Amino acid sequence: MEKLAITATLATPFVTGGGYMTFDAVMNTYSLICANSITCCDEGDRSQIENLVTPIYFIGTRRASGFGEVSSWEIEEGVSDGLTGSDNKPLRPIPEAAFTGDKTSLCADAGWKPAYWHPANRSICYVPELLL
Amino acid sequence: MNTFEFFNQHFGKHLVEQQGKPHEAVARALITSHMLASGRRSRLTSGWAIVKPKMATMQLKLATPCINYDERTRTQAFLFELEHWIQTPTLFMVFDKKPLSVTDLFLTVDLRAVRICTPAGVQTFDYTQQPTELSPQYHRLLFRERCKHASGIQHQ
Numbered sequence: 001m002e003k004l005a006i007t008a009t010l011a012t013p014f015v016t017g018g019g020y021m022t023f024d025a026v027m028n029t030y031s032l033i034c035a036n037s038i039t040c041c042d043e044g045d046r047s048q049i050e051n052l053v054t055p056i057y058f059i060g061t062r063r064a065s066g067f068g069e070v071s072s073w074e075i076e077e078g079v080s081d082g083l084t085g086s087d088n089k090p091l092r093p094i095p096e097a098a099f100t101g102d103k104t105s106l107c108a109d110a111g112w113k114p115a116y117w118h119p120a121n122r123s124i125c126y127v128p129e130l131l132l
Numbered sequence: 133m134n135t136f137e138f139f140n141q142h143f144g145k146h147l148v149e150q151q152g153k154p155h156e157a158v159a160r161a162l163i164t165s166h167m168l169a170s171g172r173r174s175r176l177t178s179g180w181a182i183v184k185p186k187m188a189t190m191q192l193k194l195a196t197p198c199i200n201y202d203e204r205t206r207t208q209a210f211l212f213e214l215e216h217w218i219q220t221p222t223l224f225m226v227f228d229k230k231p232l233s234v235t236d237l238f239l240t241v242d243l244r245a246v247r248i249c250t251p252a253g254v255q256t257f258d259y260t261q262q263p264t265e266l267s268p269q270y271h272r273l274l275f276r277e278r279c280k281h282a283s284g285i286q287h288q
Contacts, residue, residue, distance in 0.1 A: 106242055106244050106245055107241045107242040107245070108238075108241060108242060108245040108247070109134075109135055109221075109238045109239035109240075109241060109247065117235070119134070119135055119136060119155060119234060119235055119237065120134060120136065120153070120154070120155055121134075122134050122135055122238075123133075123134050124133075124221065124239065124241050127245075129244075
């Protein structure tokens with residue numbers, strides 16, 4: 001297990017949001033994020049993660065409309081496990097019971113596993129302050 | 133425990149039968165009509181509710197005796213709760229003609245991230261900080277009420 005930085009270089013902007021609880025005729029709203037690349041930090045086996053991400057050609061939502069096209073993946077040695085930063089604060093929502101960092105961090109009801117928009121996947125979590 | 137289980141356990145079970153998935157029961161509680169104390173039926177279309185573990189308080193008087201009823205305004209009730217914060221998960225809800233969406237239900241567990249669930253969306257703010265012009269409506273309203281309350285105490 002090693003700390004890794006996984007980078008997707010994007011050919012098109014990616015889109016988030018739009019999730020809804022039912023399939024009724026509703027107006028969905030999306031956020032368009034224009035970025036050249038997106039990097040996530042993780043801890044795991046490099047070759048297995050490579051096998052996992054290489055077949056992913058699109059990320060985000062509205063993929064069938066051409067958004068979030070990935071042109072290449074790059075996996076490098078990272079410095080973070082993607083959970084807590086050097087100040088022991090959370091880098092992403094982590095459920096209370098699983099959090100081992102600074103317990104004075106901000107606590108909120110937040111989605112911590114996909115589908116993040118679905119309220120059933122929410123729990124009381126330690127969250128980064130930027131998230132709210 | 134997620135928001136829906138919390139809602140159902142401390143509030144929703146007094147309003148609707150707990151069938152299906154927790155979020156379906158929550159949606160039923162928010163959308164269907166309930167027997168009022170007056171004998172008529174109505175959806176939750178006005179007032180407010182504060183749900184804490186084993187204690188639900190609301191303004192609209194329903195027929196069920198398992199809920200506490202309180203005639204204070206939304207800002208007075210929310211302000212009291214935040215001023216007497218006891219670090220316990222709390223659900224602050226505002227009702228209006230448009231039903232509250234299940235996707236806009238969020239628990240408040242930290243005064244630095246208070247979440248007021250309204251039919252127009254959830255309002256999130258840091259109660260320990262003063263509001264700015266760009267702060268959500270309820271942050272400004274609660275701050276104003278707090279100042280009024282503080283000046284009232286000083287006059288006494």
